[in-house]
Structure formats: structure tokens, C-alpha cells
Amino acid sequence: MKEIVVLSGKGGTGKTSIVGSLAVVAQSKVLADCDVDAADLHLLLSPTVRDKNEFWSGQTAFIDAERCTQCGLCEEVCHFGAIKDYTVDEVSCEGCGFCARICPTEAITMKDNMAGYWFISETRYGTLVHARLGITQENSGKLVAVVRQNAKFITEREGLEYIIIDGPPGIGCPVISSLSGADMALLITEPTLSGMHDLDRIIGVCQHFGILALVCINKYNLNEENTHQIETYCHNQGVKVVSRIPFDNVVTEALVRGLPVVEYSDGKVSQEIKKLWRVVEGKSPPLQ
Amino acid sequence: MIISVASGKGGTGKTLVATSLALSLSKNSKVQLIDCDVEEPNAHIFLKPTFTQQEIVSIPVPKIDEGRCTYCGKCAEICAYNAIAVFQKKVLVFPELCHGCGACTYLCPEHAISEEGRGLGVVETGNSNGIKFTQGKLSIGEMMAPPIIRRAKECVDPERVAIVDVPPGTSCPVVEAIKGSDFCLLVTEPTPFGLNDLVLAVGVVRKLNIPCAIVINRAGVGDKKVEEYCLSESIPILLTIPLDTRIASLYSKGITLAEGMPEWQESFLDLFDKIKGLLR
Incomplete structure (x- = not known):
């Protein structure tokens, strides 16, 4: 091959x-x-799609506004400039999880990304x-x-x-x-x-x-x-x-x-x- | 004002559009061209700038002090990119996988991790007949384009009209290059490939909430489906460049349309006026 x-x-x-x-x-x-x-x-x-599969890859941070005390630590540590005014810019977040690990009130969770599809097709x-x-x-x-x-x-x-x-x-x-x-x-x-x-x-x-x-x-x-x-x-x-x-x-x-x-x-x-x-x-x- | 060309x-x-637009505008305005196609930057071939500055772009990657390390494995556990592996008496770092997030350094319980810069490429700045020219260039064999694009974008001069040459595709380098623009011009060709990828690109600019319009290049070559699509989506077509062997020949020699066929300068100025009109 x-x-x-x-x-x-x-x-x-x-x-x-x-x-x-x-x-x-x-x-x-x-x-x-x-x-x-x-x-x-x-x-x-x-092609005629025979098999369609979800592609899960990477994560994105989400801030729970109820738990967030607006201390600003997450924004301070984020190397990607993805957090502003206590909200996450999903497009800029690279899913490293740094913010979720250091948040003192555990207000941040990391969620898996459904990042696309892949197919096996017949032609x-x-x-x-x-x-x-x-x-x-x-x-x-x-x-x-x-x-x-x-x-x-x-x-x-x-x-x-x-x-x-x-x-x-x-x-x-x-x-x-x-x-x-x-x-x-x-x-x-x-x-x-x-x-x-x-x-x-x-x-x-x-x-x-x-x-x-x-x-x-x-x-x-x-x-x-x-x-x-x-x-x-x-x-x-x-x-x-x-x-x-x-x-x-x-x-x-x-x-x-x-x-x-x-x-x-x-x-x-x-x-x-x-x-x-x-x-x-x-x-x-x-x-x- | 920042106009990205994607x-x-x-x-x-x-x-072709980015360089001719920059040149046409430079007669009466202060202009900057930023080439963010850092994998294959080509605008310099057409504008032939003289570079005066070069800066290495690096990201911070972990450096382990094995004297302090207790091999607890915390760094490997927290790294989202599998860039660190910890064995019984050895830590392996895979710098090409590291995104430089800094989590391992901050969270190491023994303070055994420091950061060292790892060069990914360069950002070069110079001048081409009054046009401020900035380009990013990824080093051969390196994977990560976004940090270089980010650095090149930081060189935006607010005093000037900045024109950003965006890489092809729809993934992270494209997002990084378009982000923060006031307007995005989408250049396409009237073929099924052009249309398919235009629809994807429109998806990107809409997700980023950036107003956009279309330039059709090589008009006359394929079919009418791009025009039909733009009409149905209410996306304005601001400029049409025909399929013309003279234009192709100029391009092959690295000559801009604005210089090789100066009558086009008017069309590019008109394009800019239309963009300003849409932003009003």
C-alpha cells in the first residue's frame, strides 16, 4: 500500500x-x-454517504455567572485573550482548561466540542x-x-x-x-x-x-x-x-x-x- | 479602519485584490498592508517592500527543573495538548504540541517549571512606496500559525487604513486573521469550488459578526451560481474582475493589477468608497 x-x-x-x-x-x-x-x-x-460520524475534539470554557464572583483571575491567566468581562469568547478559547483549574469558586467548566463530521462514502x-x-x-x-x-x-x-x-x-x-x-x-x-x-x-x-x-x-x-x-x-x-x-x-x-x-x-x-x-x-x- | 481580504x-x-487595493488607496491615504497568510505569504512579491525590522515570534513552552521535580505527574495530567509525559524518573516535553497556555508552569506544586521561548516564525515590517508593510512568516516544519498571525495583527497602525491578506480555509488561522476587522471582502471565482468555499467563508464572517461583501474574480469562467447565491443571501457584489489573459500574465510576473493596468485603480478606489458606504 x-x-x-x-x-x-x-x-x-x-x-x-x-x-x-x-x-x-x-x-x-x-x-x-x-x-x-x-x-x-x-x-x-x-459521493453517496454510507457512514457519517461526529468529530469530537478539544474543549471550550464556560463560566457559570451565578457562581462567578468577578475576581478576574481567569482573565488574568488566559494566554489567548479569550476571557473578557467574565465571559468566554468561544472562538478565541483554545481549550487549555487553565481558567477552570484556577477559578476559586469553581465557576468554570470545560465542555467538549463537536468540531465537525467525517464521512465514508461510495463514489x-x-x-x-x-x-x-x-x-x-x-x-x-x-x-x-x-x-x-x-x-x-x-x-x-x-x-x-x-x-x-x-x-x-x-x-x-x-x-x-x-x-x-x-x-x-x-x-x-x-x-x-x-x-x-x-x-x-x-x-x-x-x-x-x-x-x-x-x-x-x-x-x-x-x-x-x-x-x-x-x-x-x-x-x-x-x-x-x-x-x-x-x-x-x-x-x-x-x-x-x-x-x-x-x-x-x-x-x-x-x-x-x-x-x-x-x-x-x-x-x-x-x-x- | 481594518479591511480583511479572505x-x-x-x-x-x-x-491580487489586497495589493491593488492598497496601492490604489496609497495615492491619497495612509495605508498599511498586513500579510497574515503566514504559511505562504505572497504580497511581498507584488509590493516588493524594503524590510527594516524583523521580530521572532515565539510561544512560552515549559522547561523542567529536574532538580526540583518530584515526578508527581500533575503537569502531564493538566496539559490539554499531551505535550508533557512524566515517567518514574524522567519528564519528556514535546514542544511542537505545546500551545503555550502556561497552566503547567503556574500549577506545578514544586515550582519546577519555568518557561522558555520557542520560535515559530517571524514578523517583518517595512515600507513599499509609502505603504507600511507587515508580514508574518511561519518557519518550515512548524505547525502553529495563529500566534504569528496574532503578533502581525498587533502591528496594526490605527492612523492608517489596514488591509489584511487572509490565508485560505475556514479554520483557526482564518479566524485569527479576520477577527477584529471592520469589514471583510470575500474574493471568489464563479465555479462550484469557489461557491462551496464562499458559503463556508460567509459562515465564518457571520459568526464573527463582521460585515462582508464579495469580489468575483475570473468572471465569465464558470456559471452564475455565485451571483444567485449572493442575491439570495443579500450579500453585495462590489467588484467583478474578468477572466483575462493579460491579468493572468501580470499576476504570473508578480505585477499588481493597479500598476500593470492603471485604469483599474479607479475601480479599486470605487470599491473602497462602496465599503465605506456600507459601513455608514
Whole structure:
């Protein structure tokens, strides 16, 4: 079993569109959407939810006004500025429980957070494990870990070959939670200065955690000079470029119809994504 | 006044809007741009500031004085983040899990815990053609963005119009970046992904009680559902930027719309006037 996580650093480079198409092309796999606070993969895969689960994580402090003597100690010790005028700002509270432990009249209790849902769904391309973090909830990294664990469990139980993970943008908590211990990171970039800057940081994260990284340049023809620079940069970093996908509005047309692009069209974009998967599987050599 | 620029979905054009709005306003007003997308800060690519100050952002993590420690295990019991494990004759601290709440230090019965700073990243301040520029940057391999965002936001200059570039998503870093704004601009694209994530982002700003409006970028690319949604939710659309290869090309080279196509400056000034109108 191999776990492949699709990341980008910068948002909007095409992670979900490409994962949606890999879902069609790859045969023996489970899909996991680890972009839990803005999940979109379901819009391409039309899942039927088979199993919906609550995600309980973290706590929030509550002050009982009747018991509170307004001594102000809780506000004084809170490192997150979450208590003002003897009330808790639920959004700022990080659930450490410091206030509840030191309140002299035991007026503060910690309550568990229902921080979202996670789902096991069936799609026409196989099983999808996905999630929805509650609005303004924390602990996206923990929810990512739950999604990954379940995807792994199903993959092992059914004797499948791959877990394909649609990862979140950025380089922080949910990205590290999506990446740690994976077999390979497929990094989707675009030939813009922002895309290149962010690629450098996400490659840094992969190197930091010792994860093999492969790069796919999406919309490569938007700026071929930048594409060339990315290839040179990757070469110098010892990172392989496995694919160049042209810009084509057909990707958005397919999206509007709720379809992965490889199902909607057999044009250049679809052909490149099919080639990309053969390289990832080790059945074709990379571009460089 | 603080205007945050957010989106839910990544890559919809937050930085494009934030930088061009800042530049257009800077001709007549005092402006500050605060890049709170600390995982992937990109505004500096467009505004090319000269940085004059750099501050390391750290959180207090526990340091155990094993001479005083009796291995009672109280610190491990109270830590909500499992950042401390106590064995018979050994205490292990996992600093990357620590949120810096300070409970263990305060509550240790032997006063055996002190705090030491653990650097998560930096906040840098500088100047770009009269625009005060502040950005947070998370270090590679670090997980916790909110403390850096919090520090960057503390640099708000009340004398200036502050424009905050928000990270994508809807979880804690986004909340930290938007919190305290007077107004939130939500940049989206007219596609099913753009709409799905816009609905989530609207949920965040409504929970925070911050007035918002929409900028549609790459108009013409997908369908009409974003407009229908805004109409049904009575959220005003203040600016529409078309799908245009010239704009995409400028963006790819790190050139702002306000500089590359100066005729857009008028539209950004108009956008600002409309925001002021909505706040009145």
C-alpha cells in the first residue's frame, strides 16, 4: 500500500481537479479529502454517504455567572485573550482548561466540542473518506489524522494499492498532518512567482520530514519562462518534475458539470493527467 | 479602519485584490498592508517592500527543573495538548504540541517549571512606496500559525487604513486573521469550488459578526451560481474582475493589477468608497 498526498503550498493551483481525475485513472485505491476546512473533492465525485460520524475534539470554557464572583483571575491567566468581562469568547478559547483549574469558586467548566463530521462514502470510482470541520473550529490537524486513519484501514482491509490524498493549501498544521509518514508528495504548482515562492516552501517541508516529492507544473503555458525556471530550480533541488499540464478552460467546464476532466474530455489536459499517473506508479519515466 | 481580504478557497485572487487595493488607496491615504497568510505569504512579491525590522515570534513552552521535580505527574495530567509525559524518573516535553497556555508552569506544586521561548516564525515590517508593510512568516516544519498571525495583527497602525491578506480555509488561522476587522471582502471565482468555499467563508464572517461583501474574480469562467447565491443571501457584489489573459500574465510576473493596468485603480478606489458606504 502506498500513500500519495497531493499538496501545493499555494491554493488554487489545481490539486482537487487533478485528484478528481486521478480518481478515475487509478484503479486500486481509496480517496481521502484532507482539506477538511474547505473540502471540494466531493463536488467532482458525487459521493453517496454510507457512514457519517461526529468529530469530537478539544474543549471550550464556560463560566457559570451565578457562581462567578468577578475576581478576574481567569482573565488574568488566559494566554489567548479569550476571557473578557467574565465571559468566554468561544472562538478565541483554545481549550487549555487553565481558567477552570484556577477559578476559586469553581465557576468554570470545560465542555467538549463537536468540531465537525467525517464521512465514508461510495463514489463511482471507489471509496472516499472525507470530512467537514465545523465553522471556526480548531483541530483541523486531528480531523485530518482521523480521515487518513480510516482511509488506511479501508485500503488495508480491501487489499488495495493506493491511498490518494487531496491535501490542504499552506505548510502548517493540517498540511503536516496530511504529510507525515506518507510515501510520496505530489506537488502541484503553477508558473507564477507566487506559485514558485510557495513551491519552494512546501518542498522545504517535504525535505524536513524526509518525504519524496514529485512536481507537476499545472497551466504551464501561462508563462513558459517561469515554467522553465521551475524546472531548473527542481533540477537543482534534486526534485523530479513528472508532468506539465496546459491551461485549458475545459477543466472548469468539466467542474461546472460536476465531472473530473478526464471523464469529460479526451484532450491534452486529460492525456497529460493519465501520463502523470503512469509516472507516479513508476510505469513511465519522469520528464527530467 | 481594518479591511480583511479572505476567500475560503485558495487561489481566487485575495493577494491580487489586497495589493491593488492598497496601492490604489496609497495615492491619497495612509495605508498599511498586513500579510497574515503566514504559511505562504505572497504580497511581498507584488509590493516588493524594503524590510527594516524583523521580530521572532515565539510561544512560552515549559522547561523542567529536574532538580526540583518530584515526578508527581500533575503537569502531564493538566496539559490539554499531551505535550508533557512524566515517567518514574524522567519528564519528556514535546514542544511542537505545546500551545503555550502556561497552566503547567503556574500549577506545578514544586515550582519546577519555568518557561522558555520557542520560535515559530517571524514578523517583518517595512515600507513599499509609502505603504507600511507587515508580514508574518511561519518557519518550515512548524505547525502553529495563529500566534504569528496574532503578533502581525498587533502591528496594526490605527492612523492608517489596514488591509489584511487572509490565508485560505475556514479554520483557526482564518479566524485569527479576520477577527477584529471592520469589514471583510470575500474574493471568489464563479465555479462550484469557489461557491462551496464562499458559503463556508460567509459562515465564518457571520459568526464573527463582521460585515462582508464579495469580489468575483475570473468572471465569465464558470456559471452564475455565485451571483444567485449572493442575491439570495443579500450579500453585495462590489467588484467583478474578468477572466483575462493579460491579468493572468501580470499576476504570473508578480505585477499588481493597479500598476500593470492603471485604469483599474479607479475601480479599486470605487470599491473602497462602496465599503465605506456600507459601513455608514
